Amino acid sequence: MQPLYVKNIQKLLQGELVSGSVEWHVNHAIYYDRHDLIHPNTLMFANKNDSVNWRVIDNKGPSLVISDKPTSELKQALSNTTVIRVKSVLQAYWTFIEYYRGLFQIPVVALTGTCGKTTTKEMIKHILSIDWNVQASISSKNEPRQSLPYLTGINETTKAAVFELGLGNTGNIKHQCMIYKPTIGIITNIGVHHLDGCNNLEGYIKAKSEIVEGLSNKGTLIINADDENTKKISLHNFKGKILRFGLQGHADFKASDSQFIENGMKFQLHVSNQTYSVFVPGYGEHQVYNALAAIAAVIEMGIPINKAISGLKTFKQMERHLEFSTGLGGSTIIDDTWTNNPTSVEAALKVLDTIGKDKKVVLVLGDIKRLGNFEKKYHREIGTMVAQRNVHMLITIGKKAEEIAIQAKKEGTNAEVHIFENVKGILDILKPILDSDTILLIKGPMSSRAMIEFAKNLKNS
Template sequence: MKPLTVKTLRKVLEGKIIYGSDDWDVSDVIYYKRHDHANRNTMLFVSRNDEINWDMINKKGPSLIVTDKTDIAIPNVANTTVMQVMSLVKSYWKFITYYRNLFQIPVVTITGTCGKTTVKDMIRHTLLETKNVHSSLSSKNEPRRSLPYLMGIDDQTEAAVFEHGLGNSGNIKHQCMIYQPTIGIITTIGVHHLDGCGNLEGYIRAKEEIVGGIKEGGTLILNADDENTKKLRLNNFKGKIIYFGTSGKSHFKAARIKFTDGGMSFILRTGNRNYKAFIPGYGEHQVSNALAAIAAVHEMGMDIKAAISRLKTFRNMDRHLEFSKGINGSTIIDDTWTNNPTSVEAALKVLDSIGKNKNVVLILGDINRLGNFEKQYHREIGSMIAKRKIGTLITIGKKAVEIANQARKDGSTATIMSYEHVNEIGSRVDHLLDEKSLVLIKGPMSSRGMIEFAKRLKR
C-alpha cells in the first residue's frame, strides 16, 4: 500500500478524530472482522455492531479505528487513534475510490467459467519481463480478498491483473467497484454456481456484471466462439470491444491449430498480419486462453511478437491437465484443479486428439454447485462420454453416479464402475494400466481424496 497520513484520510473520509494522534502514516487497510489484522500502521473499518478488542488492536498499533459508532467507550489505548464518521459504508467506498484513483495504471480483471486463473497468470508472466505487475494469488479470488489485493498496489506498480470469484449474483459488481478495471475479460460462460445464481440465465447475468464495471473508456475482451457470451447485453457499453477466437469476427484469430510436443501451435491472425505462435499446455481452450492474454497485453501497449515469445516460456499451474508418467508406464492427466461441465468437455476434447490408439481411462468425481440442475448436467456428461471410445469409466461420488448411469443408457462400450468414496478404489485400477493407458482424473478442488488419489497414480 502507498502510505497515507491519518490527516489525509480524515479529509478523504470527512471524519473527526475523537481520540489519539493523527500525526502518523497508515500502510494497511482492513475491514474489521473480515480480514486479519496482521500489520502495524493499519486502518480498520469497524461497524456499529462489532465488539472491539481494544487490547489486540492497541498491541498491533499504531492503529486507526474508523467507525460510525456514536456511543463508543474508549479505554486508555496509547497506540490507537479513533476516527468517527457519519456512515461507515459511505466512508469505506470514499476510501476505495480515492485510493484506486491514485494510480493511473492498467488494471485487468477476468471472469469466466474456465480459464480465468490461466489467463491471469499468462498476462502476468507476459508483462513481468518489463513491468512491475501486481496480481491476485493462484485462484484465490473470493470477493473478501478484493480489498487486500487493492492494497497491494503502490507507487511501484505498473500494471495489475485480478480474477473475479463468483459464488452469487452481485459478487462481480462488488469486486469491480473495488478494482475499477480498465480492461475486462470474459474467457467463457459455461455452467457453474447455479445454486447462487438460480439458473443459467442468472449465471450469464452475473458474469455480465463485469460489462458495467469497467471504467469509462475501457476495453472489454470477449470470446467470439462462446455461445453464452453471445447472450450478453452490450448495448450500453461505451468502451472498446475486442473479440478473440477462431470465428470470422475475431480481432485476434487462431488458425491452423495443432497438437505438438508439449503444447499447441497455431497461427495468430490480427490486423492483417499472421504470426506463428506456440503455447505450452494441451487443448484448443489453451489457445483461446493465450489469445485473450495476447489481446490484453497488446491493449496495454506490448508488441505482439514480444508477447508470443514470452508465452512460449509460460508454465501451467499444477493439476491443470498436467501430464505425468504413472503406474505401469501409464500416462496420467491430472485435472483435479476444478470440475464443472465446461472443463470436463474441454478435457474430453483433448482426449479426442491425443487418445487415439490408447486405452483411455476416465475417473470423474462429483460436480458441485449446480443447484437444481445437478442431475441434468451430470447426465449430459454421461451422454458426451457415450459418444466416445472410452475403455474404462470410473465415477466417484453420489452425484457422479448419474454420469455412469447415463453413459450406460446411451450405449457406452466402456467398462463402467462407480464408487461412493475415492478411498474405496485402493489399487483396484492398477491392473488396468500399462504403457498404452491414458488416464484422465477430474474431481472437485475441495476433494483432498481425489487429489491424493491422483498423486498415487502418478507415483
C-alpha cells in the first residue's frame, strides 16, 4: 500500500479526532470483521454495529480506526490506537476507495467468465511480470470482500493490476468494478454457474454483463467472439473500445490450426493482417481461448506482440487445472478438481476426445454445485455427453452427480457405471484396471477436500 498520513485521511474523510495522534502513517487497510488484522500501521473501517475488540487492535498497533460508533464507545483508554469518528462509515469507505484508486493512473484489468478467468489472469500476470511490477488477485480468491486489500496492494512501484471478479450473486461484479475502476474488462465465456444466486441463465448473463457497465467510455472490453451467451449482452450503450478473440468467426485476435503437441497447444495467431506461431502450455481448445484473451490484454497495455508470445511459452500450467500426472499402475491421471461446472466438464471431455484416443478412458465425476433449480437438468446433460463418448468406466461421487450416471445409462453408454456417495471404496474398483493404457479424468468441486485428496493419492500411488 502507498503510505498515507493519518492527518491527510482525517482531512479527506472530514472526521472528528476522538483519540490518538494523526502524526503517523498507515501502510495497510481493512474492513473490520471482513479481514484479519495482521499488520501494524493498519487503517480499519468499523461499522457502528460491529463488536470491536479494542484490546486486540491496540496490541497490533499503531492502528487507525474509522468508525461511526457513538463517541462514548469510541473513547477507549488506548495507547496505540488513533480513532476518528465519521458520520457514515460506509460513505467514508467509498470516499477512501475513490481517493486511493485515483492516486494511480495505471492499466487495471478485470476478468470475469464461467471458465478460464483464473488461468487467463495468471497468463496476463506472467507476461507483464517479466518487466513490470504487477498487483493481482491471488489464485481464485475473487470474492468481493477481498477487493479492498487487493486495491490497496497497489503502490507507487506498481505498473499494472489484474483482478479476477467473483460472482456469487447479482451485483457482485458491479460492486468490484466500483472499487477497481478497470481500464480493461475481459469476459472469457459465459456458461452455466451460480444459478442459485442469479435465478436462471438469463440472470447469470445479466450479472456477467455488469463488467460492461463497470468500464468507462475510454475503457477496452475484450470478449469471446465465439461464445453464444456473450453475444446476448447488449453493447449498444458501450462507447469504449471492443476487441474480440476467437477461433471461428470474425475476431481481432484469431487462432487457426490449433494442434495438441507435447505439453500444450500450438496454433497460428492472426492479428492486424499478420500471422504468428504461438505455443501455450496446457491442453485443450479452451486453453487457446485463454491465451488469445491474455495476448489481447497485454498488447492493449503496450506489450509488443512478440514479447507476449515469448512470455506465454514459459507460463506454468496451474495445478489441478487439467493437470497431467503418472499414477497408479503407470496410468495417466488428469486432475481437474479446481472448479466444476457444466462448461468446464465439457472442455475436459473435449480434451479427452483427443488425448484419450486408443486409450481406456475412466471418468470420476463429482457434484456440480450452485445450479439452483436446474441441478438435475445440467447433470443429466453431462450424462448425455458421456454417453456419446467411448468411455470404459464412469464413476460418480455425490447425490447430485448420480444424475450423470443415471442419464448416461439411460442413453445406452458402453461404460461400466458405478455410483458412490463418497470416495470410500472407489480405489478398490480402480486398482485392477489402472495401467499404462488407462487415462483417468477426475473432476469435482474445489469445496470437496475428499475428492482433491483422492486425486492426490491417485497421482502419488
